[in-house]
Amino acid sequence: MGEIYSFKAFQSKKEKKKVQDPRTTVAIYRSVVYYVHLYSEETYEHPLxxxxxxxxLAAIFNNDRAAFLDALAALIQHWDLPLNTHQExxxxxxxxxxxxxxxxxxYIEKKVKDL
Structure with missing residues (x-):
């Protein structure tokens, strides 16, 4: 005899897995602020x-593309994203x-979710 499956229960379990922990969003924000502050020319006593x-971002980095790319590379390494992430x-x-x-x-949050 076959088993009866509740597709609504299965779907709700699947949706619960997709829900991201809200602490991740805060951690992403804090890491972005940290690395932007680290690689920019602007200095603040309390960057948060x-x-x-x-x-x-252009104002913070004074349109310095190299400094922005350094901050982006540090974020990619911090979140263990694939190294070719920024090549797109x-x-x-x-x-x-x-x-x-x-x-x-x-952008970082989307890449972290895709992992």
């Missing part, structure tokens, strides 16, 4: 109070793609 998700970005347009700190946070 000054670097919000609306702040412009259009060359020389990284600061145009990541306008705000929040955009960078969302």
């Amino acid at each position: 109070e000054h670097l919000t998700t609306n702040i412009q 970005l259009p060359p020389y347009e990284e600061l145009a793609q990541f306008i705000t700190l929040g955009d960078l946070c969302l």
Whole structure:
């Protein structure tokens, strides 16, 4: 005789696995702020109070693409993302793609979810 499966129960279990721990979002934000502060020319005594998700990355890095790429590489290494993660970005347009700190946070969060 066959077994009866509840597809709604199966679906709800699957959806629960997809739900990300909210602490991960906070950890991503804190790591992005840390590495942006580390590689930018702007210095703040308490960067978590000054670097919000609306702040412009080009202004923080003074349009220095190399410093931004160093911060991005450090974030990729910090989160153990594949090393070719940043190669999907259009060359020389990284600061145009990541306008705000929040955009960078969302990008890292998406990559972490894909793991």
